[in-house]
Amino acid sequence: MQPLLTNNRITQLFQIEYPIIQAGMVWASGWRLASAVSNAGGLGILGAGSMYSEVLKEHIQKTKAATSKPFAVNLPILYPNIKQHIDIIIAEKVPIVFTSAGNPKTFTTLLKDAGIVVVHVVSSSLFAQKAEAAGCDAVVAEGFEAGGHNGREETTSMVLIPAVKAAIKIPLIAAGGIATGRQMLAAMVLGAEAVQIGTRFICSDEASSHPQFKEAVIQAKEGDTQLGLKQLVPVRLLKNAFSNMILEAEKNGANMEALQTMLGKARAKKGMFEGDMEEGELEIGQVSSLINEIKSAAAIVTEIWNDFAAAVSKPF
Amino acid sequence: MQPLLTNNRITQLFQIEYPIIQAGMVWASGWRLASAVSNAGGLGILGAGSMYSEVLKEHIQKTKAATSKPFAVNLPILYPNIKQHIDIIIAEKVPIVFTSAGNPKTFTTLLKDAGIVVVHVVSSSLFAQKAEAAGCDAVVAEGFEAGGHNGREETTSMVLIPAVKAAIKIPLIAAGGIATGRQMLAAMVLGAEAVQIGTRFICSDEASSHPQFKEAVIQAKEGDTQLGLKQLVPVRLLKNAFSNMILEAEKNGANMEALQTMLGKARAKKGMFEGDMEEGELEIGQVSSLINEIKSAAAIVTEIWNDFAAAVSKPF
Numbered sequence A, B: 001m002q003p004l005l006t007n008n009r010i011t012q013l014f015q016i017e018y019p020i021i022q023a024g025m026v027w028a029s030g031w032r033l034a035s036a037v038s039n040a041g042g043l044g045i046l047g048a049g050s051m052y053s054e055v056l057k058e059h060i061q062k063t064k065a066a067t068s069k070p071f072a073v074n075l076p077i078l079y080p081n082i083k084q085h086i087d088i089i090i091a092e093k094v095p096i097v098f099t100s101a102g103n104p105k106t107f108t109t110l111l112k113d114a115g116i117v118v119v120h121v122v123s124s125s126l127f128a129q130k131a132e133a134a135g136c137d138a139v140v141a142e143g144f145e146a147g148g149h150n151g152r153e154e155t156t157s158m159v160l161i162p163a164v165k166a167a168i169k170i171p172l173i174a175a176g177g178i179a180t181g182r183q184m185l186a187a188m189v190l191g192a193e194a195v196q197i198g199t200r201f202i203c204s205d206e207a208s209s210h211p212q213f214k215e216a217v218i219q220a221k222e223g224d225t226q227l228g229l230k231q232l233v234p235v236r237l238l239k240n241a242f243s244n245m246i247l248e249a250e251k252n253g254a255n256m257e258a259l260q261t262m263l264g265k266a267r268a269k270k271g272m273f274e275g276d277m278e279e280g281e282l283e284i285g286q287v288s289s290l291i292n293e294i295k296s297a298a299a300i301v302t303e304i305w306n307d308f309a310a311a312v313s314k315p316f
Helices: A009-014 A031-039 A053-066 A082-091 A108-113 A125-133 A157-167 A181-189 A211-219 A241-251 A256-263 A267-273 A286-290 A297-313 B009-014 B031-039 B053-066 B082-091 B108-113 B125-133 B157-167 B181-189 B211-219 B241-251 B256-263 B267-273 B286-290 B297-313
Strands: A020-022 A044-047 A071-076 A096-100 A117-122 A138-142 A172-175 A194-197 A225-228 A235-238 B020-022 B044-047 B071-076 B096-100 B117-122 B138-142 B172-175 B194-197 B225-228 B235-238
Touching (some): A009 A138, A020 A044, A020 A297, A031 A053, A031 A071, A031 A297, A053 A071, A053 A082, A082 A108, A125 A138, A125 A157, A157 A172, A157 B157, A157 B181, A157 B286, A181 A297, A181 B157, A181 B181, A225 A241, A235 A241, A241 A256, B020 B031, B020 B044, B031 B044, B031 B071, B031 B297, B044 B053, B053 B071, B071 B082, B096 B108, B108 B117, B125 B138, B138 B157, B235 B241, B241 B256
Parallel strands (some): A020 A194, A044 A071, B044 B071, B071 B096, B117 B138
Antiparallel strands (some): A225 A235, B225 B235
């Protein structure tokens, strides 16, 4: 067995201590969470998908004030004011951008020309290859078990990680179903050089998600999430009145327009930020069933790292 | 790192050399495959779900003639002539039975009173606990990525293995998404003491599945399987005209009766045994995308074990 991994292509690329990356999550990952994770030696990410551009600017500036360490912004490419977001990211000299939900060709060159490290989130080997061809520095391969928006092919981390690993030369970050150091080691055995963790960081003191949402995640049991809205963009949600309504409608043959109407606007904000546990959209991963405690982001990074170290010294 | 694992609770329980178990699969795992895997040092399993009782008896006797090593029978509890199957299993002194698709309480005591080691297949921690309470010697935890019949909660191996591990004291065998030694190590890092492998063994010389089905599995790419028939018993299938018809019907709100009629009888036989690649039901796992060669069962066991050994000595 090698010594504990504190130096690989990902830690070098991002200039971080541990290959533990906090996922950019709507309504949860503002400057408090991102700076806390970066200060703890991981990579903190601002979730720009739920921010107006002025809000993003404020969060970038506050993150820079709160940490001298590297951090990133997660940028859903389909965001309506994406150009304005990018102008701010470049002007504020954000060192790393994770792009998602769109074609990696669209902005990779623009961002890289500005000196930014670019990582693209994919759910298949094919898109991993496209990201590599577009000049991305790394990819995140996100499995079916992940919370929030998800791939149509439903490939799980156990299969996706080795598949993507075999398909590309740039480093691979695994996401989906990872909340513990033992899961982190499993992902690295499968070919990842780092892990991206969302659900576990929702249950941190610093996440801006509503306390009732954090509590619901803590209480979630196996089978309490489901993938829905497959005709729109598939999304993994904590089951509640809203998700049950969607599921029922899908079973009964609802079309895209009907589902779009049911979804309406600002459902995610209503659930995750405002705390409406029944009518809100609650994006969360399957691994919520393994999480039982809210703690500081720094304590989470330490816990995962210690668990990883223990797993490395006694893998089975 | 420990030395290579050749001795744990599962190898002791089954009296086998390697903790590699071949899944009992309808229309694929008769005496040729089961005896080849057992002779190679793993545990071969006869898939009784596609056999009349007289056929099962013949396969048990041929397996005993072909190997002096332990082997098992996979017994779907909902099988119509289950009592007759059990009488034969007891009379023929089959040493190990894997029960699936039903309540572990139903037959565990009966089988154990006959001196048989009993393992139950589950897709959740709750059912793993029920299997333990029923007196089972071990459980198989089968993730969403697995081929064939599957759990309703859709929990993937990355999440299911540690969840089941935490819920029970008896040993855990991981199934779903595992075809390589590196995936085997990942499963063991997550808490498994052995792996059960189906899809990889479909692509063996000794599997009784139709050559065209084996070829289709070799050709399968990422995203070529899907979980369907969720209103009946969810099943992971290779996509073809039949599965597309089912998917379309489900999207349009088909009810259970309509789906049952579309499924009809003997669809699995038509596809996997008779080689109808469009109208047959082709049960296979997501990991088919990683499999590119048909070889002997012994070569598969050796390949997985060597890959596992390499992964243990250089996990990342």
